[in-house]
Amino acid sequence: xxxxxxxxxxxxxxxxxxxxxxxxxxxxxxxxxxxxxxxxxxxxxxxxxxxxxxxxxxxxxxxxxxxxxxxxxxxxxxxxxxxxxxxxxxxxxxxxxxxxxxxxxxxxxxxxxxxx
Amino acid sequence: xxxxxxxxxxxxxxxxxxxxxxxxxxxxxxxxxxxxxxxxxxxxxxxxxxxxxxxxxxxxxxxxxxxxxxxxxxxxxxxxxxxxxxxxxxxxxxxxxxxxxxxxxxxxxxxxxxxxxxxxxxxxxxxxxxxxxxxxxxxxxxxxxxxxxxxxxxxxxxxxxxxxxxxxxxxxxxxxxxxxxxxxxxxxxxxxxxxxxxxxxxxxxxxxxxxxxxxxxxxxxxxxxxxxxxxxxxxxxxxxxxxxxxxxxxxxxxxxxxxxxxxxxxxxxxxxxxxxxxxxxxxxxxxxxxxxxxxxxxxxxxxxxxxxxxxxxxxxxxxxxxxxxxxxxxxxxxxxxxxxxxxxxxxxxxxxxxxxxxxxxxxxxxxxxxxxxxxxxxxxxxxxxxxxxxxxxxxxxxxxxxxxxxxxxxxxxxxxxxxxxxxxxxxxxxxxxxxxxxxxxxxxxxxxxxxxxxxxxxxxxxxxxxxxxxxxxxxxxxxxxxxxxxxxxxxxxxxxxxxxxxxxxxxxxxxxxxxxxxxxxxxx
Numbered sequence: 001x002x003x004x005x006x007x008x009x010x011x012x013x014x015x016x017x018x019x020x021x022x023x024x025x026x027x028x029x030x031x032x033x034x035x036x037x038x039x040x041x042x043x044x045x046x047x048x049x050x051x052x053x054x055x056x057x058x059x060x061x062x063x064x065x066x067x068x069x070x071x072x073x074x075x076x077x078x079x080x081x082x083x084x085x086x087x088x089x090x091x092x093x094x095x096x097x098x099x100x101x102x103x104x105x106x107x108x109x110x111x112x113x114x115x116x
Numbered sequence: 117x118x119x120x121x122x123x124x125x126x127x128x129x130x131x132x133x134x135x136x137x138x139x140x141x142x143x144x145x146x147x148x149x150x151x152x153x154x155x156x157x158x159x160x161x162x163x164x165x166x167x168x169x170x171x172x173x174x175x176x177x178x179x180x181x182x183x184x185x186x187x188x189x190x191x192x193x194x195x196x197x198x199x200x201x202x203x204x205x206x207x208x209x210x211x212x213x214x215x216x217x218x219x220x221x222x223x224x225x226x227x228x229x230x231x232x233x234x235x236x237x238x239x240x241x242x243x244x245x246x247x248x249x250x251x252x253x254x255x256x257x258x259x260x261x262x263x264x265x266x267x268x269x270x271x272x273x274x275x276x277x278x279x280x281x282x283x284x285x286x287x288x289x290x291x292x293x294x295x296x297x298x299x300x301x302x303x304x305x306x307x308x309x310x311x312x313x314x315x316x317x318x319x320x321x322x323x324x325x326x327x328x329x330x331x332x333x334x335x336x337x338x339x340x341x342x343x344x345x346x347x348x349x350x351x352x353x354x355x356x357x358x359x360x361x362x363x364x365x366x367x368x369x370x371x372x373x374x375x376x377x378x379x380x381x382x383x384x385x386x387x388x389x390x391x392x393x394x395x396x397x398x399x400x401x402x403x404x405x406x407x408x409x410x411x412x413x414x415x416x417x418x419x420x421x422x423x424x425x426x427x428x429x430x431x432x433x434x435x436x437x438x439x440x441x442x443x444x445x446x447x448x449x450x451x452x453x454x455x456x457x458x459x460x461x462x463x464x465x466x467x468x469x470x471x472x473x474x475x476x477x478x479x480x481x482x483x484x485x486x487x488x489x490x491x492x493x494x495x496x497x498x499x500x501x502x503x504x505x506x507x508x509x510x511x512x513x514x515x516x517x518x519x520x521x522x523x524x525x526x527x528x529x530x531x532x533x534x535x536x537x538x539x540x541x542x543x544x545x546x547x548x549x550x551x552x553x554x555x556x557x558x559x560x561x562x563x564x565x566x567x568x569x570x571x572x573x574x575x576x577x578x579x580x581x582x583x584x585x586x587x588x589x590x591x592x593x594x595x596x597x598x599x600x601x602x603x604x605x606x607x608x609x610x611x612x613x614x615x616x617x618x619x620x621x622x623x624x625x626x627x628x629x630x631x632x633x634x635x636x637x638x639x640x
Contacts, residue, residue, distance in 0.1 A: 025292060055283055056283045058287045060358045091287075095249070095253070
């Protein structure tokens, strides 16, 4: 597993998908925050985080994801997650992220829901 | 709080912010926004925001009015920009954006008292959020330990399990990196790693292993052994505990958590290892059964009908797959090819060599001149197609039914016995080197003639070297005794006698080698 998180961003019509690969920890979380805030500044109000390439998230990473969710809520934006491992999905539910951000099994379902 | 005379001008919508008491903290946010609205309405202010101390500085808690307010403020007394006025309150900061030309606000009236209450509330709210986060995190920690415990019963895939254990340990402890080693053949081997280079393997000399040895790039490493029945079976290492400020050392509570995790992991890993061993054993047994079935099919189903002769063959393997093999090959002009071989070793490798030998003899016996030429070709084939330490002791003969002549080549096999009709016994001459042992071996063709009533007995050393528990051998004499005793009986009876004699002789001793007998008797 690589030291730092790798991100790929796919900008679509009104929706951006961020693909992660690696550990979402302090460094990884900050990378995601930077990318998300950049997308918000560019006018994207719906951001989907596809975590297919991520097997591990620690509490620092989660706290940063919560901040991103709060920021999205402030501007009536939407943040969603898809392709989570069962462990990460359970963690997100316990930590309360699932209350404010959509969690979807796959990207297709997530994009369809966010585009409505 | 109820609206007083001075507050009657306030719209009901403003008071609605203060009155409801929802179950969650959303009411707190409404309350804070209401306070800021009061501030803005009572002063010439376009917007205001309230900040309190958070984990990463002064965090914005609530905002009201127009304009954007930064999410965080520096702890210095300087404001974020000339368009703002900054009021440092006890435990917080009020940032306002005045209307153009407005006077600087006084901070001594009743609204300020409310603001002070607001700061306190905001700080409580921030603390509540942090505590809620920590409580949830505790839930995640318990879940992680519980899940690894559950994996003991559900996950038996060793590779998946080792990865899962390391992922959960690293996440649970907010480590930046980690590594998991398992003991294999007195060596700790790296089976999973996260976040940094780790040593691939090192010898277990029984001494203490420091975390720094495992994760040389780490600044704050920590390691705990994975113990099974008190013995070190693995090592779980993590390093560099993360916080929002960077990395630091682990606490003693973290150390206990890692130990607890390693205990759970030990049971899970041991179960997975035992399961893998059982699967491997099962697979091996299936392979052996399959190979045994193949070998059973190689052995003749019955005995050939040769005019003027009785023929019998018998084989009993020491294990499910043996190295002994015999064959009867009908040839032209009422001739019969007779084969008896003993391949070195046992199990699947021996069975493979038997199979190779069987095919080669069947292919070559008709195509080459019988005798040394056949054996040279067989020898070359076995040398080229088998491992260097594999060889076969082998007798291949050709019986001419019309004359009783039995021409044969013996390559290192036990010399056969001939019990003549008059009761005399002859030993066939000893043979040369086994097939497959030397690339340039030479072989000698020999011949005997079976007269009416003569019995030829070819056998493997599993018969004569059959031993008792106190290490006595059945020997060639034991076999000769049986042959003499049963001289007038059918060949099947003789085979049964040999079977019974060696079984009785061995008693409770294990069958150490395959046992094979081929009998040929010319009818009288």
